[in-house]
Amino acid sequence: MTVRDALNSALDEEMSADPKVFLMGEEVGEYQGAYKISKGLLDKYGPERVLDTPITEAGFTGIGVGAAYYGLRPVVEFMTFNFSMQAIDHIINSAAKSNYMSAGQISVPIVFRGPNGAAAGVGAQHSQCYAAWFAACPGLKVLAPYSSEDARGLLKAAIRDPDPVVFLENELLYGESFPVSAEVLDSSFCLPIGKAKIEKAGKDVTITAFSKMVGYALKAAEILTKEGISAEVINLRSIRPLDRPTINDSVRKTNRLVTVEEGFPQHGVGAEICTSIVEESFGYLDAPVERIAGADVPMPYAANLERLAVPQVEDIVRAAKRACYRSMPLAAAA
Amino acid sequence: MSFATTKFAHPIPLSTTAARSNDHKPFLDPFKATRFLGSTHKFRFHPLTNSNHINIHRRSAVVAVSDVLKAKKPKSTSNLLITKEEGLELYEDMVLGRAFEDMCAQMYYRGKMFGFVHLYNGQEAVSTGFIKLLKKEDCVASTYRDHVHALSKGVSARAVMSELFGKTTGCCRGQGGSMHMFSSEHNVLGGFAFIGEGIPVATGAAFTSKYRREVLKEADCDHVTVAFFGDGTCNNGQFFECLNMAALWKLPIVFVVENNLWAIGMSHLRATSDPEIWKKGPAFGMPGVHVDGMDVLKVREVAKEAIGRARRGEGPTLVECETYRFRGHSLADPDELRDPAEKAHYATRDPITALKKYMFENNLVSEPELKAIEKKIDEVVEEAVEFADESPHPGRSQLLENVFADPKGFGIGPDGRYRCEDPKFTEGTAHV
Numbered sequence A: 001m002t003v004r005d006a007l008n009s010a011l012d013e014e015m016s017a018d019p020k021v022f023l024m025g026e027e028v029g030e031y032q033g034a035y036k037i038s039k040g041l042l043d044k045y046g047p048e049r050v051l052d053t054p055i056t057e058a059g060f061t062g063i064g065v066g067a068a069y070y071g072l073r074p075v076v077e078f079m080t081f082n083f084s085m086q087a088i089d090h091i092i093n094s095a096a097k098s099n100y101m102s103a104g105q106i107s108v109p110i111v112f113r114g115p116n117g118a119a120a121g122v123g124a125q126h127s128q129c130y131a132a133w134f135a136a137c138p139g140l141k142v143l144a145p146y147s148s149e150d151a152r153g154l155l156k157a158a159i160r161d162p163d164p165v166v167f168l169e170n171e172l173l174y175g176e177s178f179p180v181s182a183e184v185l186d187s188s189f190c191l192p193i194g195k196a197k198i199e200k201a202g203k204d205v206t207i208t209a210f211s212k213m214v215g216y217a218l219k220a221a222e223i224l225t226k227e228g229i230s231a232e233v234i235n236l237r238s239i240r241p242l243d244r245p246t247i248n249d250s251v252r253k254t255n256r257l258v259t260v261e262e263g264f265p266q267h268g269v270g271a272e273i274c275t276s277i278v279e280e281s282f283g284y285l286d287a288p289v290e291r292i293a294g295a296d297v298p299m300p301y302a303a304n305l306e307r308l309a310v311p312q313v314e315d316i317v318r319a320a321k322r323a324c325y326r327s328m329p330l331a332a333a334a
Numbered sequence B: 001m002s003f004a005t006t007k008f009a010h011p012i013p014l015s016t017t018a019a020r021s022n023d024h025k026p027f028l029d030p031f032k033a034t035r036f037l038g039s040t041h042k043f044r045f046h047p048l049t050n051s052n053h054i055n056i057h058r059r060s061a062v063v064a065v066s067d068v069l070k071a072k073k074p075k076s077t078s079n080l081l082i083t084k085e086e087g088l089e090l091y092e093d094m095v096l097g098r099a100f101e102d103m104c105a106q107m108y109y110r111g112k113m114f115g116f117v118h119l120y121n122g123q124e125a126v127s128t129g130f131i132k133l134l135k136k137e138d139c140v141a142s143t144y145r146d147h148v149h150a151l152s153k154g155v156s157a158r159a160v161m162s163e164l165f166g167k168t169t170g171c172c173r174g175q176g177g178s179m180h181m182f183s184s185e186h187n188v189l190g191g192f193a194f195i196g197e198g199i200p201v202a203t204g205a206a207f208t209s210k211y212r213r214e215v216l217k218e219a220d221c222d223h224v225t226v227a228f229f230g231d232g233t234c235n236n237g238q239f240f241e242c243l244n245m246a247a248l249w250k251l252p253i254v255f256v257v258e259n260n261l262w263a264i265g266m267s268h269l270r271a272t273s274d275p276e277i278w279k280k281g282p283a284f285g286m287p288g289v290h291v292d293g294m295d296v297l298k299v300r301e302v303a304k305e306a307i308g309r310a311r312r313g314e315g316p317t318l319v320e321c322e323t324y325r326f327r328g329h330s331l332a333d334p335d336e337l338r339d340p341a342e343k344a345h346y347a348t349r350d351p352i353t354a355l356k357k358y359m360f361e362n363n364l365v366s367e368p369e370l371k372a373i374e375k376k377i378d379e380v381v382e383e384a385v386e387f388a389d390e391s392p393h394p395g396r397s398q399l400l401e402n403v404f405a406d407p408k409g410f411g412i413g414p415d416g417r418y419r420c421e422d423p424k425f426t427e428g429t430a431h432v
Helices: A003-017 A041-045 A057-069 A081-086 A088-096 A131-135 A148-160 A212-226 A244-254 A269-284 A303-309 A313-325 B067-078 B084-109 B124-131 B147-153 B157-165 B198-214 B237-248 B277-283 B296-311 B340-347 B351-361 B367-390 B396-400 B423-427
Strands: A021-025 A050-052 A073-077 A111-115 A141-143 A165-169 A197-200 A205-209 A231-235 A238-240 A257-260 A290-292 B139-141 B225-230 B253-259 B288-292 B317-322
Touching: A003 A021, A003 A041, A003 A148, A021 A057, A041 A050, A057 A073, A057 A081, A057 A088, A081 A088, A081 A111, A111 A148, A131 A141, A131 A165, A131 A238, A131 A269, A141 A148, A148 A165, A197 A212, A205 A212, A205 A244, A205 A313, A212 A231, A212 A257, A212 A313, A231 A244, A244 A257, A244 A269, A257 A269, A257 A313, A269 A290, A290 A313, A303 B396, B084 B124, B084 B147, B084 B157, B084 B296, B084 B351, B084 B367, B124 B147, B124 B225, B124 B253, B124 B296, B124 B317, B124 B351, B139 B198, B147 B157, B157 B367, B198 B225, B198 B237, B198 B253, B237 B253, B237 B277, B253 B277, B253 B296, B277 B288, B277 B317, B288 B296, B296 B317, B296 B351, B351 B367
Parallel strands: A021 A050, A021 A073, A073 A111, A111 A165, A141 A165, A205 A231, A205 A257, A257 A290, B139 B225, B225 B253, B253 B317, B288 B317
Antiparallel strands: A141 A238, A197 A231
């Protein structure tokens, strides 16, 4: 099943199960979704539940949050999460903080979803990863699926969740197909929020990643196996709350950690994971934590520069080797 | 050219019942119009008496004009609107825009350019009509559909093509891309991916112009800014905020709405409570003008007035240009939602063909002169592609360049010196 179909089926099933769930965003209706995630939903549920909005993120996000205050369960789609910056006031101040400020009187069962991170050649304003920014904020839950199983299970969980959830998809993963079991296809399938998944068990080094980088980490793990290093790949799935127990248990087993993310390095997800290990498993570390992140520059347009600005499989392999032997040079070969 | 009313019978999906009938009162009663914020112009509107004959969705007559343009009108119907030189200049600019965009489509499908590319085919009259009246020091701010604005403003075709190919000889060294065309030499302020983003930036440029004249006492600074954006943008908050401030502070800016009726697949009529965008001007205290954006001469007449107003310090104008994009929203858009009859209708109103017809009818030019221009433009565009092809890709070290104006912003490295002073950093091999 492709990730696109997984998301579409999850939306479809949740909308048919609960009439309070509705979808709104730009081009979600007649255009069948800017990336075709909401294909067929307008025909099935009608324009009252699949709303094409004007181009006014602050406005329609606010409207969604207000609807959630009064008991509806909106799913707000951002064409990309870059556009969520126009609405970030509502995501943080109106949605994330409301349950706290009202002492539990007003909960906000809303989902903000859309593609996040770099695509291919779309330039600086369309390529930023927002995982770190949203995950810093109390009151939000932040999820980042990788496979179709993740996409289905986590989106269903997000829609059923009574709190605001930021659901970070990835444009380049939409078309990728993953094998799914019958259990995943069942309409009651749901994944727990806050649990990471160990995609591949190993004993020499732990590699944590989320979204597209999980695929890269798995490829890196294959290469490392051939060189005699057994890597354990953890698919974070949930950035907030971060599954610290799983990560720490893994590092206590392997004693070495490489964190991988696409976003900017400073104050990123990797920085938080590193701190968690230092706080809870310092004695178990046999090497400094290696942090792989996107380059500390706005995303360039030129294809070769873009490749240099985003982590590649070789970068993960080199970092893992450094964590194991501490003898590889830091820089990439041209 | 007469202000003909257009009529077309295709159905446009409407989810609102647009009460555009003759019982519609103009926003402002012309007889009660008073001075706005000290402005010396009264805003008079043509009463919509002939609205029964006009399709309720589009009008091509100019419906809201300031006094000065109205006074000009009798003169223009008897004389020609342009001289031969002006006609040739306008023709060449529009043909350049068209040929360039067509070449972009070819190059995209051959993989030479990538990412998001938004083409301007069909809207050339708006860019040419406005930008050819500007000086080099005047500023232009645009959206992601910015190739032709950059070309009209004077950025060379080779620089734009190289930028699209991601080469280091591009106008932004390959770092910006299709949606981010900047040129400080020609005062092209971008190139923004988010719609509505360019409007406050343009308003700021206009603010600078006024500041330089009044605070820094540069008496001859009468630079005007023109902001281009689409119909979808007119529902965005930033647009309204800037209309307010520009009128409040009487900034030398012209807000040009390229209303091509579609925002990706969202019809303007489905997204907007009152689709007549020009009316939003008077609500904020500036004239709102609607003009046929497929006719470069009409656009130019309105542009002259609006730019003149701004240059004289009389404040902003909102100009709504009714136009159409012949291609989809971007080269990745399958363009399934637009009615083929609508597309066919606008194809007959191609601005380049219309200008050609006008110039022939008025014996301004001959066929061979126009053919010579077309040939010249073809050569310019071919040469631009060759230049872009042969240009080098950016080097590794360029990745870390231009992040800051003062690269000390990268901080201090482990050796205690500023990172930017480390030669490995500039080679692009240092660890950041």
